[in-house]
Amino acid sequence: MVKINQIYQVEIISLADNGYGLARLHNDVIYVKQALPQEHVSVKITKRLQRGYVGEIVKWQVRDPHRVKSSCDIYHHCGSCHLLHCEYSHQLSLKQAMVKKWVKDSSLSLKVLPVIGMREPYQYRNKVIVSFYKDRNSKLQKGFYEEFSHRIIPYQSCLLHDEMMDDIVNSIALIAKKQRIEPYDERRHSGFLRHVLLRKGRVSKEIMVVPVCTSEQFPGRKKFVSELLKAHPEITTIVQNVNGRKTSVVLGSQERVLYGSGKIEDVLMGNRHQISSKSFYQINHEQCEVLYHKALDLLNLNGNETVLDAYCGIGTIGLSVANHVKQVIGVESNQQAVHDAIGNAALNHMTNARFICDDATHFMEQAAAQKRHFDAVIMDPPRSGSDKEFMRACAKIQPKQIVYISCDPRTQMRDLVFFKKLGYEGKEVIPVDLFPNTNHVETIVLLSRK
Numbered sequence: 001m002v003k004i005n006q007i008y009q010v011e012i013i014s015l016a017d018n019g020y021g022l023a024r025l026h027n028d029v030i031y032v033k034q035a036l037p038q039e040h041v042s043v044k045i046t047k048r049l050q051r052g053y054v055g056e057i058v059k060w061q062v063r064d065p066h067r068v069k070s071s072c073d074i075y076h077h078c079g080s081c082h083l084l085h086c087e088y089s090h091q092l093s094l095k096q097a098m099v100k101k102w103v104k105d106s107s108l109s110l111k112v113l114p115v116i117g118m119r120e121p122y123q124y125r126n127k128v129i130v131s132f133y134k135d136r137n138s139k140l141q142k143g144f145y146e147e148f149s150h151r152i153i154p155y156q157s158c159l160l161h162d163e164m165m166d167d168i169v170n171s172i173a174l175i176a177k178k179q180r181i182e183p184y185d186e187r188r189h190s191g192f193l194r195h196v197l198l199r200k201g202r203v204s205k206e207i208m209v210v211p212v213c214t215s216e217q218f219p220g221r222k223k224f225v226s227e228l229l230k231a232h233p234e235i236t237t238i239v240q241n242v243n244g245r246k247t248s249v250v251l252g253s254q255e256r257v258l259y260g261s262g263k264i265e266d267v268l269m270g271n272r273h274q275i276s277s278k279s280f281y282q283i284n285h286e287q288c289e290v291l292y293h294k295a296l297d298l299l300n301l302n303g304n305e306t307v308l309d310a311y312c313g314i315g316t317i318g319l320s321v322a323n324h325v326k327q328v329i330g331v332e333s334n335q336q337a338v339h340d341a342i343g344n345a346a347l348n349h350m351t352n353a354r355f356i357c358d359d360a361t362h363f364m365e366q367a368a369a370q371k372r373h374f375d376a377v378i379m380d381p382p383r384s385g386s387d388k389e390f391m392r393a394c395a396k397i398q399p400k401q402i403v404y405i406s407c408d409p410r411t412q413m414r415d416l417v418f419f420k421k422l423g424y425e426g427k428e429v430i431p432v433d434l435f436p437n438t439n440h441v442e443t444i445v446l447l448s449r450k
């Protein structure tokens, strides 16, 4: 029986789904923080989880030669970068091994190709969220949530952020202190400033700042805006978001534009895109283009197709293929994103792309009932994956090809097992590293009708 606070010697067998090193002790699973496969370590057990234990390394007997020193100050506490201690090329091998394991676990016969990595795996995030809180001396601080906790870890800069974003966050904290704006206190559910969300167009360099506040009444609003713009004239729009609920969800439903148009524009795959605060937009611009080029290559289009872009967000994939096909239909449940997608089609003079606000499954079932035809379906569902009703309806429509893009290969594999029963099979998985230094990976699979 494994005991909390006890030290044990273990060997790390593989990288677990959560980015921890996985070890076994008797019949128990131990998730060892910042451990790499093949390391032998003494580990102190710190926590019990439903599916095992968490441990921290106290000593190494054998170190992995790919281990590197992380240059992040808060790396040990912040729960974002699970692989900063690992050489980048080795991160890619570990992610490939992880995807191989998920494929094997689902008994699919898919070849897993090497993960396509990034040239410069830092400062790639075009979206940043930072939280505010009051420290012990009642001073406003900014930071990120500690892993598995509601404690916020103070931060100065992040290796994954664009430097300019961190400068803006610093300025916001300074202005808020000067104006005596109260940071949010989660325990008491009091205070005003909760978070700030920033978005930057990688190509356009346009910047959106979204302070998330507990109420619409923003004391010193005009001064806040003018001071922030004075410090950062590069900001193109400021949107106040109101979130007064007791929740860990960052954004509330209500918004008010304080400066600029309330949107930023960016160029992706040669197309202009308007992006709102709440719309989904891939956080890694460079790798997103790699991914979309792969989707285009896989589809091998002849120009006469009608393509469905399911879970289309602001239409980025659909508009990337629109110039290569007869027609694109996009379906997405987030109203603001659909609004952006329709605007983006017009902005790029694409008259052959239509976007519909609907639940993807509902849309698909109706399309099947109406005997509509799509030559190809591109689907890019959220982390939870798709559902059986969507896939059943999709199979009824009989597209020749389905390109399934996923940010969680585990749910993708689950769905591919069901697609196989419906007569759709793939040959290979192409993983693309959209999230360097974290344990996440994006995968793309082409399915064809048997």
Ligand code: SAH
Pocket (backbone or CB within 6 Å): 280, 281, 282, 310, 311, 312, 313, 314, 315, 316, 317, 331, 332, 333, 334, 337, 358, 359, 360, 361, 380, 381, 382
């Ligand atoms: N393809 C887009 C967005 C992918 S993220 C891109 O690459 O940018 C997944 C999208 O699915 C999100 O925009 C989310 O709002 C949407 N979504 C989630 N559940 C949905 C559902 N049931 N029906 C339609 N869209 C859904």
